[in-house]
Amino acid sequence: MTALLNVRDLSKRFGGLQAVKDVSFSLAPGTITGVLGPNGAGKTTLFNLLTGFIGFDSGSVEFDGRSIARLAPHQIVNRGLSRTFQLARPFMGMTVRENVEVACLAPRVRHRGTPRARAQALLEQVGLGAKAEQLVDVLPYGDLRRLEIARALATNPQLLLLDEPFAGLGGSEIEPLANLIKSLHRSERLTILIIEHKLREFMQLVSEVIAMDFGEVVAIGPPAMIVRHPRVVEAYIGTAAIERTAQPAEDGLGAL
Amino acid sequence: MAILLIDWVGAVLALLVLAAAPLALGSSYIIGVLTVALCFGIWAASWDFMSGLTGRENFGHSLFIGAGAYAAGFLNVTFGLSPWWSLLAAPLVAVFFSILMGFPTLRLKGPYFALAMLSGAAVMQNLTIIFSEYTGGQDGLNGLEPLLDPPLAQYYFTLACLALTALVLKFIANSPWGTILRAIRGDEASCQAAGINVTFYKIASLMISAAFAGVGAALYAHYQLQVGPDLFAVVLSINIIIMVYVGGMGSIYGPIGGAVLLNVLTEVLRGFSEYRLWVYTLVLIFIVFFMPQGLVAPLWRRIRAVTR
Numbered sequence: 001m002t003a004l005l006n007v008r009d010l011s012k013r014f015g016g017l018q019a020v021k022d023v024s025f026s027l028a029p030g031t032i033t034g035v036l037g038p039n040g041a042g043k044t045t046l047f048n049l050l051t052g053f054i055g056f057d058s059g060s061v062e063f064d065g066r067s068i069a070r071l072a073p074h075q076i077v078n079r080g081l082s083r084t085f086q087l088a089r090p091f092m093g094m095t096v097r098e099n100v101e102v103a104c105l106a107p108r109v110r111h112r113g114t115p116r117a118r119a120q121a122l123l124e125q126v127g128l129g130a131k132a133e134q135l136v137d138v139l140p141y142g143d144l145r146r147l148e149i150a151r152a153l154a155t156n157p158q159l160l161l162l163d164e165p166f167a168g169l170g171g172s173e174i175e176p177l178a179n180l181i182k183s184l185h186r187s188e189r190l191t192i193l194i195i196e197h198k199l200r201e202f203m204q205l206v207s208e209v210i211a212m213d214f215g216e217v218v219a220i221g222p223p224a225m226i227v228r229h230p231r232v233v234e235a236y237i238g239t240a241a242i243e244r245t246a247q248p249a250e251d252g253l254g255a256l
Numbered sequence: 257m258a259i260l261l262i263d264w265v266g267a268v269l270a271l272l273v274l275a276a277a278p279l280a281l282g283s284s285y286i287i288g289v290l291t292v293a294l295c296f297g298i299w300a301a302s303w304d305f306m307s308g309l310t311g312r313e314n315f316g317h318s319l320f321i322g323a324g325a326y327a328a329g330f331l332n333v334t335f336g337l338s339p340w341w342s343l344l345a346a347p348l349v350a351v352f353f354s355i356l357m358g359f360p361t362l363r364l365k366g367p368y369f370a371l372a373m374l375s376g377a378a379v380m381q382n383l384t385i386i387f388s389e390y391t392g393g394q395d396g397l398n399g400l401e402p403l404l405d406p407p408l409a410q411y412y413f414t415l416a417c418l419a420l421t422a423l424v425l426k427f428i429a430n431s432p433w434g435t436i437l438r439a440i441r442g443d444e445a446s447c448q449a450a451g452i453n454v455t456f457y458k459i460a461s462l463m464i465s466a467a468f469a470g471v472g473a474a475l476y477a478h479y480q481l482q483v484g485p486d487l488f489a490v491v492l493s494i495n496i497i498i499m500v501y502v503g504g505m506g507s508i509y510g511p512i513g514g515a516v517l518l519n520v521l522t523e524v525l526r527g528f529s530e531y532r533l534w535v536y537t538l539v540l541i542f543i544v545f546f547m548p549q550g551l552v553a554p555l556w557r558r559i560r561a562v563t564r
Contacts, residue, residue, distance in 0.1 A: 053445065077451035085449070091442030094435075102439040105432050106451025115432060155451045 002065070004029045004159055004191050005050075005081075010059035012049055012215075019045040021215040023059070027159065032185055032192045034202050036226065037212035038235060043195045044086060046212070047161050051083045052076045064158065078108040082157035086164045086195075088144035090136040097123060097132040099147055103154035112156070119154065126150045126180060142173040146180070153184065160184075162194040178205055199227065211235070259430060262563050266556060267422070267509070274415055274516070278408060287407050291479050293519035294414045298421050298472030300499045300511035305425045306465035308506040309434060310458060311441035312362070316373030317496050319357070320350040320466040322380055322488030324473030329397035329483040334390075339401045342474040350470030351463050358459040365444065374490060381488035396484030403478045414475050418512065421468050426508045428464070437461060438506070502543055504553025513552030 003026035010023040020042045027033055035043045048054040050061060052073040061068050068076050091099050097119045104115035104122075112118060123129045126146040131139065139147065145165055152160055165181065166174050182205065185192055196202045202209070202223060209226040211219040213235035219226055226232055274294070278287045299321060307314045324346030331337040331345050353376070361372040384391040391397065404410040428434060436457050439447045447454050477483045486492065496515075503514025521539065525532045543551055 051449070053448070072453070073445075073448040074451050074453045077449060082451070083449055085446070089443045089446040091439040091446060093442060094438055098435055098438075101432075101435055102447065102452065103450035105436060108451055151446075151450055 003027060003062075004064060005193075006060075006062040007050070008060045008062075010046070010049060010056055010061065012045060012054065012056045018215050020049060020056070023212075023215075023217050025210050025217065025220060027191055027193060029158075029191050030189060031208065032181075032194065032206045034206035034209040034223070035193065035195045035212060036199075036202065036209050036232070040214075041212040041235075042215035043212055044163060045215075047083060047163050047195065050076075051081065051161060074106070077155050077157075078106055080108070080156070080158040081161070082152040082155045082159075083161040084145075084148040084152050084163055084165065086167060088141070088148050090139070090144055090147060092137055094136055095132065096128060096134050096136050096139065096147060099136050100150050100154050103151045106155045109154065109156050119150075122150045122154055125153070125184075127176075142169055142177070145169065145177060149180070149184070153188070157190065159191045159193065162192060164195050164197065166196060181205060203227075259426070260560065260564075262560055266559070267419075270513075271415070271419055275412070278411055284407055287411050288479075289519065289523050291407070291411045291414050292476070293516045294411070294418045295472045295476040295479070296496065296499060296515035296519055297418050297512040298475070299469055299496050300503065300515040301418075301421055301425055301508050302465045302468035302472065303496050304500050304503075304505060304508055304511040305429065305468070306458075306461045308500060308508075308511070309429060309437035309441060310461060312458060313370050313497070314373050314462070314465070314493075315370045315490070315497070316357075316375070316377035316493050317465075317469060318488050318490065318492040319353055319373060319377035319380055320469035321473045321476075321492065322377065322384075322483075322485075323353045324350040324470030325477040325483040325487045326384070326391065326397070327470075328474045328477040329400060330390075332400045332478070333397045339403050339478045342478060343403075343471060346474035346477075347467040347470035350466040350473065354462045354466035355459070358462040362458040362462065363455050374493070377488050377493060378490060381485045384485040384488065391485075394485060396482055398482045400478055400481045400483070402481065403475070407479075410475075410479060414479070417471060417475060421471065422509060422512055425464075425468065429508055433457070441506075498540065502540070502551055504550030507550075507553035507556075509556070510550055510553030514550065517551070 005027040007026065008024050010020055012020040023046060035046065037043050045054065049056045052068070052071050052075070055070065063079060063081055068079060068081070091102060100119035100122050101115045104118045120129065120132055123132050126149055128143060128146055128150065131143065136147065149165070165177060169177065181192065184190055194206065206223055209221065209223050210217055211226050211229065211232045213231070218231040218235060219229040221229070278290055299317060303314060303317045306312070327345045327349040328342035331341050332339050357372055357376050361369040385393055402410055404413055436452055439452070440454055440457060444454050473487070499514040499518050500511040502518060503512065504510030522536065525535050528535050547554065
């Protein structure tokens with residue numbers, strides 16, 4: 001099967017910092033892949049490069065058989081590659097439904113029925129149907145995460161990039177969201193690339209993991225292999241494990 | 257926000273009050289004050305369409321006003337064309353300036369747009385002085401013809417133009433286009449992530465804003481029968497922004513109300529002679545302190561909620 005996304009030797013330097021260095025990987029259609037790495041590993045920068053928010057220095061990105069290098073973010077979305085942000089970024093002062101309606105107005109999906117009805121249907125799908133007419137300003141954080149996903153889905157993506165969808169969520173909110181992502185993957189036949197820290201959710205969700213450190217890919221493989229990979233243990237788990245002996249487990253690392 | 261029956265009733269009532277005011281109050285002086293107030297109404301509404309909805313504040317709306325007014329002046333005085341051509345030429349020239357300013361600055365984040373508009377207007381004001389052999393320098397261009405002869409006729413024509421401006425801008429603001437503009441105000445990056453070409457919408461909105469500012473400028477020029485460098489002045493832009501704030505930003509109709517109120521207030525306060533600006537400023541401070549959302553639009557929303 002040909003890859004949906006093909007990334008070759010992608011590099012980006014910010015002044016003296018090599019944020020992303022020679023990153024190569026490809027995503028098969030219909031898979032859920034994780035991006036793992038400690039803070040500053042270049043995960044979010046990688047997302048920004050793939051989605052056109054930041055231009056890259058060298059390398060190539062092919063999506064659905066065509067290069068998306070040097071396209072503007074909105075053009076990439078209209079090719080079928082959408083993203084969410086690490087910190088939910090809703091349109092303040094607008095209702096929940098209007099927030100999704102904006103994405104229904106993207107050229108790629110503009111003619112698929114009325115934006116209003118589509119937005120409502122998407123909100124039902126992510127479990128926010130009852131809150132459609134609320135101002136987004138008063139929405140709790142967990143709902144904002146779902147809103148982000150609904151907004152990304154509104155553009156009818158082939159590939160969905162989720163930047164830490166579980167960040168800042170309480171324990172009881174994580175599992176329903178993971179289930180939502182799984183069900184979307186099945187029902188929409190989405191290919192998903194997901195950044196995550198919390199390993200437990202990761203292990204359940206993804207079939208393959210791209211482990212990064214200092215801007216480089218250190219290992220690619222199934223999650224069970226990745227958590228035992230020496231470079232990953234050294235980069236991501238090693239130092240934390242040492243801290244853990246001095247301090248009880250916190251965050252997702254406790255799940256290891 | 258959907259337009260309800262009550263909104264149409266309110267709009268028609270406001271129109272009737274404005275139409276009856278010169279008949280009831282009579283004097284040609286009052287007609288003049290009200291004509292100017294209506295021009296400011298067009299300017300405030302056009303400012304609000306771009307800046308109120310997208311949140312990208314334009315500190316040089318007078319650039320479009322001055323450009324439109326001088327276009328009217330040149331065509332009518334220098335080339336002797338009929339004043340009606342101004343209604344076409346003024347918006348065209350204003351739109352030309354909006355493209356000139358919008359393309360380089362609206363693609364950037366940060367304060368570049370506000371600063372560029374501010375300095376663009378200041379530069380043009382100085383150019384009218386430098387090229388005084390064409391522009392008449394400080395005196396400006398004099399001897400423009402009125403559009404319609406009895407001033408009352410011109411007043412009603414201006415009122416019709418204002419009503420049309422409000423209708424068109426409100427219609428666009430309530431369409432998907434307006435939803436996108438408000439989303440840009442909320443978060444530009446999210447808007448791009450939603451597949452929206454943010455730069456296109458900002459520039460196109462500035463062009464629409466400039467076009468209506470130009471129409472207002474032509475009406476103003478052919479009422480005052482004179483155009484001068486003050487039409488490019490920063491203080492004119494600031495006055496328009498104050499009117500928008502007093503009216504209620506982002507509502508289109510609010511700023512029109514704000515413009516009419518503040519113009520009338522200025523005249524009412526003439527009785528205070530030298531204390532006029534004191535009182536005017538105190539009123540503004542009072543509004544900003546106790547009604548930070550403005551006066552007209554929040555008031556109307558309350559009326560709406562009650563009658564629902």
